[in-house]
Amino acid sequence: MLRALLSGLGWRGGIWGCTFSLWQPHLPPARLLSATELVSHWTVVFEKRGIPEARESSEYIVAHVLGAKTFQSLRPGLWTQPLTPWQLQCVQELSSYRLQRMPVQYILGEWDFQGLSLKMAPPVFIPRPETEELVEWVLEEVTQGPRVVGAQGCPLILEVGCGSGAISLSLLSKLPQASVAGQDSDHPLRCDLSYEDPLALDGGEEGMDIITHILALAPRLLKDSGSIFLEVDPRHPELVGSWLQSQPDLSLNLVAVRRDFCGRPRFLHIRRCGPQHGCPVDAWPGPQPARVPG
Numbered sequence: 001m002l003r004a005l006l007s008g009l010g011w012r013g014g015i016w017g018c019t020f021s022l023w024q025p026h027l028p029p030a031r032l033l034s035a036t037e038l039v040s041h042w043t044v045v046f047e048k049r050g051i052p053e054a055r056e057s058s059e060y061i062v063a064h065v066l067g068a069k070t071f072q073s074l075r076p077g078l079w080t081q082p083l084t085p086w087q088l089q090c091v092q093e094l095s096s097y098r099l100q101r102m103p104v105q106y107i108l109g110e111w112d113f114q115g116l117s118l119k120m121a122p123p124v125f126i127p128r129p130e131t132e133e134l135v136e137w138v139l140e141e142v143t144q145g146p147r148v149v150g151a152q153g154c155p156l157i158l159e160v161g162c163g164s165g166a167i168s169l170s171l172l173s174k175l176p177q178a179s180v181a182g183q184d185s186d187h188p189l190r191c192d193l194s195y196e197d198p199l200a201l202d203g204g205e206e207g208m209d210i211i212t213h214i215l216a217l218a219p220r221l222l223k224d225s226g227s228i229f230l231e232v233d234p235r236h237p238e239l240v241g242s243w244l245q246s247q248p249d250l251s252l253n254l255v256a257v258r259r260d261f262c263g264r265p266r267f268l269h270i271r272r273c274g275p276q277h278g279c280p281v282d283a284w285p286g287p288q289p290a291r292v293p294g
Helices: 035-048 054-065 076-080 085-099 104-108 129-144 166-174 209-221 236-245
Strands: 003-009 110-113 116-119 156-160 179-183 222-231 252-259 265-272
Touching: 035 054, 035 076, 035 085, 054 085, 054 104, 085 104, 104 110, 116 166, 129 166, 129 222, 129 265, 156 166, 166 179, 209 222, 209 236, 209 252, 209 265, 236 252, 236 265
Parallel strands: 156 179
Antiparallel strands: 003 156, 003 222, 110 116, 222 265, 252 265
């Protein structure tokens, strides 16, 4: 998976709305069930069918039908109150999609990211929790470090592979003075059993194809001291450092590497060196990341 940001540049909306299909697998008992009982019922069903995150999936679905973001945010009184027949049917309908391994985000038709509620529908790539850390790092650099700005004194940012626009929208919500553009591929979706576009995850044999393509183009887009932030596979920081070292004409310097909340090297900060400064040889990280906080 790759998320890239360059700064300093010169079926309907979700499944919600039950359709009451005739297919009704794993129906709960005929009596009306409470939210807690319903979560337990579908957790068992999902576990038997090998559905990942069985309890979380059932909690999100039940909470959604009851008008809440999460099960924990429901009023305690709703945990034991019987659902109406219509609500039970909606849970049944949405759970049938989960049994087909549709991601919960698509079933709900929305997902929160950095405090924003984003619409979700296949094949738009679902934003990952780790990506929120990338946004936080970019915000740190923009607000604390030197930056390249446009003619009006505003940060200029390009998001490559924007998907749902989660990163761009998050940055704009925190940096309303910024100018942000998003670019994504317009290739047709390959038909298979996955819901997310598989090409969004295809980076070639080593996963470096798109990364090296972005880095090769970056000097044409970045002003002096402009930055690139990448979210990459944990094996890529060393590969990117070696590749950049083999391409000195690009004048790009791997400034820092950060780990995600699981401790994996996930995020890269690469900066274009100005002609007056150049890229010092000892700045290249080689086999070891330049800086890996945490």
